[in-house]
Amino acid sequence: MQQEARLVTVDRVWSGRWHGPSVVRVSPTAIHLVGAAAAEHGAHAGRGEHADLPHLPGTLFSPFTDSHVHLGLVDAEQLVRGGIGRVLDLGWSPDVAALWPERGRVDAGWPEVQVAGGLLCPPGGYPSLAGWAPDDAPVVVADAADAERAVVRMRDLGASVVKLTLNSDVGPVFDDDVLRAIAVAADLVGLLTVAHVQGAGQVRRALDAGLLRFAHTPFSELLSDDLLDRAADGTWISTLDIHRAADGDRDEAQEVAIANLRGFRERGGHVLYGTDLGNGDLPVGVNERELRALQRVGLGREALLRALGSDDSLDAGQDGAHWTPRASWVPQPPPGDERDDPAWLARASVLTASTLQEHLS
Ligand SMILES: [Zn+2]
Structure with missing residues (x-):
């Protein structure tokens, strides 16, 4: 089990509203949104201040x-x-x-x-x-x-x-x-x-x-x-x-x-x-x-x-007691056609501090 808090970047976050590329802090007791990633992650991005963080592809959701x-x-x-x-x-x-x-x-x-x-x-x-x-x-x-x-x-x-x-x-x-x-x-x-x-x-x-x-x-x-x-x-x-x-x-x-x-x-x-x-x-x-x-x-x-939510658990600035050590996660971005959303969302698994490592790219 991963015992320490880690910062990772993720492509997008839903926490009752959409966030683009974000920095997320994952610990055994809480997952929370730290804020927007300063630079796009990936091959085409410049080396922003978060380029050295491990990256979680896809979409992270309030549980x-x-x-x-x-x-x-x-x-x-x-x-x-x-x-x-x-x-x-x-x-x-x-x-x-x-x-x-x-x-x-x-x-x-x-x-x-x-x-x-x-x-x-x-x-x-x-x-x-x-x-x-x-x-x-x-x-x-x-x-x-x-x-x-x-x-x-x-x-x-x-x-x-x-x-x-x-x-x-x-x-x-x-x-x-x-x-x-x-x-x-x-x-x-x-x-x-x-x-x-x-x-x-x-x-x-x-x-x-x-x-x-x-x-x-x-x-x-x-x-x-x-x-x-x-x-x-x-x-x-x-x-x-x-x-x-x-x-x-x-x-x-x-x-x-x-x-x-x-x-x-x-x-x-x-x-x-x-x-x-x-x-x-x-x-x-x-x-x-x-x-x-x-x-x-x-x-x-x-x-x-x-x-599906629980829309308060990932928002930055919330009291720590409201955060949960779990988030739902889908490795793919939202589909272009909303008719494909049910199949996309059904690919979800739950991310915790202990399952994070296997998903990082
Ligand atoms: Zn019943």
Whole structure:
């Protein structure tokens, strides 16, 4: 492992905005942008003051984030090799998930991890009977008093968000009082809620309860203009590629989700890239198909990158605590045609102080 900080030059950097040739400082605890390289690197460049620094070809990004994963079902190290440097885990055994943020802090072969812990649901509600969920992943909330206990328990385990389910396609759902009690309890302890909203009429119920952050783009029904207007203050995690028909046919639920996400974005809604990784046959790493689906929604290059970010971690002048020891990196420059962006971004791997050396030219 490389123990000391190194300065390298890189062709370009995305940190919420584009930077040209740049000097980047890489250490085991932080990667950050020092500033613009004074002279172009390469055979045609004059010998600028940075010409003696080792050079990293390609494009360096704030760590790509998958905002909806289930780490209990995938290989976290493979995810890092596939370019994902940060994840939000949206549900597993709370006592197991509680260990992951620390693992992500000490092990650069892992992504940086935030967790929800368990999934708050009513007795018998999703995912109580789902094959993928460990027995203790559903955290049963029977009434408003339970809501506060469950939220405080997740907070004490180190959760960054509270995950709850509102899925009328599979089992019973919370009544309005308990929904509101969860939203209020989460607010009181300073945690965001992330709701799995599925089934006709459930988006309206979530919004009525003040729940604005959704684990999936709604796919059960085409949402009215009124609901989209109300939803647009919130954040939706995309997960468009969980809907897939065989043989490349268009999937009906995906078409509904794409139309909803388009309307949501047009009204200013905030979109995060997320895949529900662990749910079915999805690539472990940057998912090219998810990015293509987001392009169909209308996201151009910078919108895609914003959905993949974490946009504060590389900017010069930020407080050191905000920097991460990981960045995502693609060895190639951005393609001339934005239609090629998903394939380009899917070539990403995660750069750390210990993997830097093998990539320097
Ligand atoms: Zn999920």
